[in-house]
Amino acid sequence: DAKTTQPPSMDCAEGRAANLPCNHSTISGNEYVYWYRQIHSQGPQYIIHGLKNNETNEMASLIITEDRKSSTLILPHATLRDTAVYYCIVRVAYDKIIFGKGTRLHILP
Amino acid sequence: DTEVTQTPKHLVMGMTNKKSLKCEQHMGHRAMYWYKQKAKKPPELMFVYSYEKLSINESVPSRFSPECPNSSLLNLHLHALQPEDSALYLCASSLQGAVNQPQHFGDGTRLSIL
DSSP, X not given: OOOXXXXXXXXEETTSOEEEEXXXXXXXXXXXXXXXXXXXXXXXXXXXXXXXXXXXXXXXXXXXXXXXXXXXXXXXXXOGGGOEEEEEEEEOSTTOOOOOOOEEEEEEO | OOSEEEEOSEEXXXXXXXXXXXXXXXXXXXXXEEEEXXXXXXXXXXXXXXXXXXXXXXXXXXXXXEEEEETTEEEEEEESOOGGGOEEEEEEEESSOOTXXXXXXXXXXXXXXX
């Protein structure tokens, strides 16, 4: 799987949009970008994934650059419950997810 | 709440004990996974089952023995574990394991080896 690079930590004010960046400069054409998060003492939670196009669901939006070398996860109105470690994963191998170190997002009241 | 159920939530065992971790899902998923997560580290893949057959073993020591008795159930049998095996053990499932199908995780079993 391609390697991803994320900032180790970020802060965001409650009610504001949280924009989490991810670099995946070695991504190949058939590799998907996935985002998961892990809230303390829970298992990872699937958020969203995409291949080329931008995607949106009830939790978040995923913006992938045209060259696909980077992406941004957007939480439109962050709440305290969004405090978690966010993992950006580029996945090609059948069945396998390889987690990187992730970004620890702190939502500030 | 998660649709992947893991039991027990916590387990303390001695190095000579034998115990099992259980994972269950009723979403009709045919791929199931075991991960290990040490404190402040990301999860690491251990095993993958696809259609009840072991498809990936990430060079896990034989003191960990997985079993998939049916499409809804995944077990991890533990024997003669070491203190360094203390960790959070996570189970996940996906529809068929394809790259465009997300994995859904349980909340894990927190294992402590005395």
